[in-house]
Amino acid sequence: MVAASNAAEKFRTMIDIQNITIQKGKKIIVQNASFQIQKGQITVVIGRNGAGKSTLLEALTGSNLIQSGSILWDNEQLETLDLKQLATRRAVLSQKVEITFSVRVSELVEMGCYACKTPLLQQKINTLVQHALKEVDMLTFQNRDFRTLSGGEQKRVLLAKAIVQLNCSNWANVNKYLFLDEPTASLDIEQQFKLLERVKKIVRRRDIGVFAVLHDINLAAQFADQILLIKDGEIIYKGSPKTVLTTENLQETLGIQAIIQKHPIYNCPYVLTLPNSVKVFPVGAASGSS
Amino acid sequence: MSIKSLLSLPILLFLLIISIVGAIFLGAYQTSFAEIGQAMMNFLNGKNNAITYLIFHIRLPRILLAGLVGGGLAIAGAAIQGLFRNPLAEPSLIGITSGAMLFAVSSIVLMGSFLATFSAIFQQATVSIFAFIGGLSTTYLVYFLSSKHGRTNVMTMLLAGIAITAFAAAITGIFIFLSDDQQLRDITFWSLGSVSSASWIQLGITAPIVLIGTFLLNTHAKSLNAILLGEKEATYLGIKVEKVKSQIILITALIVGVSIAMTGIIGFVGLIIPHFLRLIFGTDYRFLLKGSALLGAIFLIIADTLARTIIAPAELPIGILTALVGAPFFLWLLLQMQRKNSEL
Numbered sequence: 001m002v003a004a005s006n007a008a009e010k011f012r013t014m015i016d017i018q019n020i021t022i023q024k025g026k027k028i029i030v031q032n033a034s035f036q037i038q039k040g041q042i043t044v045v046i047g048r049n050g051a052g053k054s055t056l057l058e059a060l061t062g063s064n065l066i067q068s069g070s071i072l073w074d075n076e077q078l079e080t081l082d083l084k085q086l087a088t089r090r091a092v093l094s095q096k097v098e099i100t101f102s103v104r105v106s107e108l109v110e111m112g113c114y115a116c117k118t119p120l121l122q123q124k125i126n127t128l129v130q131h132a133l134k135e136v137d138m139l140t141f142q143n144r145d146f147r148t149l150s151g152g153e154q155k156r157v158l159l160a161k162a163i164v165q166l167n168c169s170n171w172a173n174v175n176k177y178l179f180l181d182e183p184t185a186s187l188d189i190e191q192q193f194k195l196l197e198r199v200k201k202i203v204r205r206r207d208i209g210v211f212a213v214l215h216d217i218n219l220a221a222q223f224a225d226q227i228l229l230i231k232d233g234e235i236i237y238k239g240s241p242k243t244v245l246t247t248e249n250l251q252e253t254l255g256i257q258a259i260i261q262k263h264p265i266y267n268c269p270y271v272l273t274l275p276n277s278v279k280v281f282p283v284g285a286a287s288g289s290s
Numbered sequence: 291m292s293i294k295s296l297l298s299l300p301i302l303l304f305l306l307i308i309s310i311v312g313a314i315f316l317g318a319y320q321t322s323f324a325e326i327g328q329a330m331m332n333f334l335n336g337k338n339n340a341i342t343y344l345i346f347h348i349r350l351p352r353i354l355l356a357g358l359v360g361g362g363l364a365i366a367g368a369a370i371q372g373l374f375r376n377p378l379a380e381p382s383l384i385g386i387t388s389g390a391m392l393f394a395v396s397s398i399v400l401m402g403s404f405l406a407t408f409s410a411i412f413q414q415a416t417v418s419i420f421a422f423i424g425g426l427s428t429t430y431l432v433y434f435l436s437s438k439h440g441r442t443n444v445m446t447m448l449l450a451g452i453a454i455t456a457f458a459a460a461i462t463g464i465f466i467f468l469s470d471d472q473q474l475r476d477i478t479f480w481s482l483g484s485v486s487s488a489s490w491i492q493l494g495i496t497a498p499i500v501l502i503g504t505f506l507l508n509t510h511a512k513s514l515n516a517i518l519l520g521e522k523e524a525t526y527l528g529i530k531v532e533k534v535k536s537q538i539i540l541i542t543a544l545i546v547g548v549s550i551a552m553t554g555i556i557g558f559v560g561l562i563i564p565h566f567l568r569l570i571f572g573t574d575y576r577f578l579l580k581g582s583a584l585l586g587a588i589f590l591i592i593a594d595t596l597a598r599t600i601i602a603p604a605e606l607p608i609g610i611l612t613a614l615v616g617a618p619f620f621l622w623l624l625l626q627m628q629r630k631n632s633e634l
Contacts, residue, residue, distance in 0.1 A: 061526065087528025094526075097519050100375050101573040111519070114512050114527045165527065 014039050014175045014209040015060065020069035022052070022059055022233075029055045031233040032069070035226075039175060040207040042200065044220040047230035048254060053213040054095070054181055056230070060211055061179050062086045074175050087115035088169040090177040091162035095185060097154070099147055105157050106142040109133060112164030120168060128167055132160040136198065151186035159183075159195065163202065171206065178202070180212035184219060192216070196223045217258075221245055221268045229253040245269045295577035302584035306357070309588050313353045313595045317602070319344060347490070355488035355496060356594040356608070357587035359549040360559055362500040364586020366542040367560025368567075368578050369507050372514035373538050374444050377627075380560040381546040384451040384539070388458035389428020390550040391481065392465075394421040398476050399465045414487060417480065418551040425547035428454060433539055442535050444521075483556035483609030485594050492552050503545040504583050510534055514575040556609050558616025559586050565623055 015037040022030040059065040071078040133139045136156040184192040221241040229237040231253045250258040263270040332342040397420035436446035513534040516524035597606040
């Protein structure tokens, strides 16, 4: 029985991170991190600024950063995959993209197709682009200059590019991943929900694995299947939102007081956060507060 | 690529042919249809007379050289702007021009004394070779200085280019200080650029480098599009950014190096032609590179035709004309962009 469930687990695991350490110069950015990213699930990492979240994300996308440990993508060593192979298997939604020259939205989204190994017919490319733009509600913006869009609109266009990148090569026998670096930053509240709902829809439908850096604990609680709490480069807690999001854990990793309740609608943890300077808990409950 | 840009390529090609044909007719000696036809018959029959010589050994090589150099400089400018993600970048920023200038000037001054006995063609060839070597080696130095662990920082490269340019200009200044009056005149004319010395031999050297370079740059069009979003974004899309970078820098250095070697310094073509097209057609490099090559060729052929007709039988250095037209246009462009940005 144990062996069988292990085998099933192995099958579901897409990215297996084992004891990785990342050093930049003398500074250790990520230390001994181990976790798995599962098929059809969203893994969210939460931590303070400078805790190593973005570096961790970059390492997982294939940037050859790790000094020790290993990253396995579908049982293949990450280092053995070249840029082209990586590009057909994963897309990255960056935190920020700065462009000096004018680019039409449709042109930018079309660039997702550059990841494809075989050149596609223009008609097929157009279909992919239209479909992706429709999916993010940006079809009417397709002829606009990307630079004239608001931050939130730009994010949606970049998500469309990621969708095109994942859709342009075939899905058969290949697991695909999506990496999101603070995808909700600079979005209004409605768009924050919408973006993550879109991602969740794609994840469930296509069975892809998602790794995201998020700052909003409640969005993480609502959308994540697995949460990693990272502090000074070490992942100290990992698991489902219910098990990980506790008052003590959040105090330790984020240095805040948190009141955890049950979300009345989604049934996930609902976290009320307060700075340590506010006294709400009985003495001793909020350890480390001054 | 949009339909507008797809349609404009044949139009540009057509304009290029027209400008070549027009340039054959125009000059200090105005030729008629009959004369051209006669010259062509003579040329094909191997006969030679004054008009045949004028058309096929002076005017045509010169027009073709202007076209090659103009096209080469413009596509190099477009590629460098794309690589550096900077609208103000042009090949001279990474040291090609200043290095070529330094080496050319040093060869004029140092060798002038003991090469004086050799023929003018040999002297001119020496200057060309020196300019070519100077352009390439300076670019290599700038590239080398800004590379670390197989990665090249384009920002460092721009700054290193500025520093090296200043340094090369200072040494050039020393040579100019040491030169006599004749050499000074040679240096001045060289630095203003001219295609008047064009020959079939020069074309034979320039054409393969510019044409193959143009072809190779075009193979990087998609990579340049992706680099538009930043080097990291391009990497995510599977582009080998470092490889693209080193290849584009090498190709542009070769194209610009050979252009400067043959014609001296012709400014502004590499800067304004890509910008002009960008304003109208946007930044898709699959169009922009080809379009720049064609429009650059047209621009320089027209500029050269003007240079040799405005004050005929004398000639203006072509560099004066390109800057004379280029500088005001560039200022206008800057104002346009400013206005556009303030509207956002």
